[in-house]
Amino acid sequence: MAITWHKTLKSMRHRRALPPNENTVTYTWRCWVQATAGESTQWDPFTYTLNVGSDLNLPRPGETVSDWDGTLGGTWADYFRFREVDWVSIDDANSVWDGTFTATSREVWCPEPTILRNDQVALRRVELYREADPATAADAGTAIASTSYADIEGRPRHRDITQVKIELQLIWNTSLVVAGSNGYPNMANAGDFVGRRNDADWLGFPLGSVLVDGISVVPDRDEYVRLTYNLLFDPWFHMEQRPELLEDQSPARNATGNADPVNWYQPYSEVFDFTELFGAYEEKWIRDGWQAWDQPGTACASELAAATAPTDTTKKTSPRYTPAP
Numbered sequence: 001m002a003i004t005w006h007k008t009l010k011s012m013r014h015r016r017a018l019p020p021n022e023n024t025v026t027y028t029w030r031c032w033v034q035a036t037a038g039e040s041t042q043w044d045p046f047t048y049t050l051n052v053g054s055d056l057n058l059p060r061p062g063e064t065v066s067d068w069d070g071t072l073g074g075t076w077a078d079y080f081r082f083r084e085v086d087w088v089s090i091d092d093a094n095s096v097w098d099g100t101f102t103a104t105s106r107e108v109w110c111p112e113p114t115i116l117r118n119d120q121v122a123l124r125r126v127e128l129y130r131e132a133d134p135a136t137a138a139d140a141g142t143a144i145a146s147t148s149y150a151d152i153e154g155r156p157r158h159r160d161i162t163q164v165k166i167e168l169q170l171i172w173n174t175s176l177v178v179a180g181s182n183g184y185p186n187m188a189n190a191g192d193f194v195g196r197r198n199d200a201d202w203l204g205f206p207l208g209s210v211l212v213d214g215i216s217v218v219p220d221r222d223e224y225v226r227l228t229y230n231l232l233f234d235p236w237f238h239m240e241q242r243p244e245l246l247e248d249q250s251p252a253r254n255a256t257g258n259a260d261p262v263n264w265y266q267p268y269s270e271v272f273d274f275t276e277l278f279g280a281y282e283e284k285w286i287r288d289g290w291q292a293w294d295q296p297g298t299a300c301a302s303e304l305a306a307a308t309a310p311t312d313t314t315k316k317t318s319p320r321y322t323p324a325p
Helices: 049-054 280-293
Strands: 003-015 023-035 081-091 096-105 116-128 157-173 210-219 224-233 240-243 262-265
Touching: 116 240, 116 280, 157 210
Parallel strands: none
Antiparallel strands: 003 023, 023 096, 081 096, 116 157, 157 224, 210 224, 240 262
């Protein structure tokens, strides 16, 4: 018995969400079978999967919207992948079904935030030979001029200074392959960033005061991973007070018995340009938070850049920010 498959688009829905939640595109089709001579035909989408997939041209879970509809290639549809298929029986006698197909994406569409920031205050206990604070990062390697002695016969006192731990999280799509790299963030050269400080003022923090303390990549949902940069602001520019030592490793002391000379020591001597890690629009969200929505003249479609892989020396760019439907 010859039969003809039919489908009619009933509805389409696009729901935008703020990261790390998902944007959703949903299609609902009404599907049925018409038999020759008007005979009733029993079917269901679970036993007639071949017909449903080929004759009705319905998407399969795992396909992107552009995989299913090639006319949408090079648009938002490249980044929405079908995750769920739901069937509801409408007319059991005539085997009429409604099929709902849901595609999701965690890509960011302007003007949504491209990066999530969390700050936390911490304390670092330092050895104190002089009651003095460094003025700039350039004090590294210089002698401390202050004569306000804090040590007792070469033994330092201690003080707590306030640091700020800054955690920056980005959602990374491993299905996107960019400019000679694979889809997963390449951590092989993370040392180019970790343990290095900012070489210029950055987001209001002085030169040399922010350290890349660590980079992590952990699995997230579906094809996404969460890329996290751990940064550390230190008002002492991450320096220490170190006295010059004698052969027996005791501090050299002056006539009053205090350690002298005492120098500013920088354990993290390397710096780099932090703009290698973040695009211009990402920095707007890091710096201004939700005010980034309101800044006039923000041409995010041209300014946006995806987060760099830790090995990249230039920002990773892609068409991932083509406006959603």
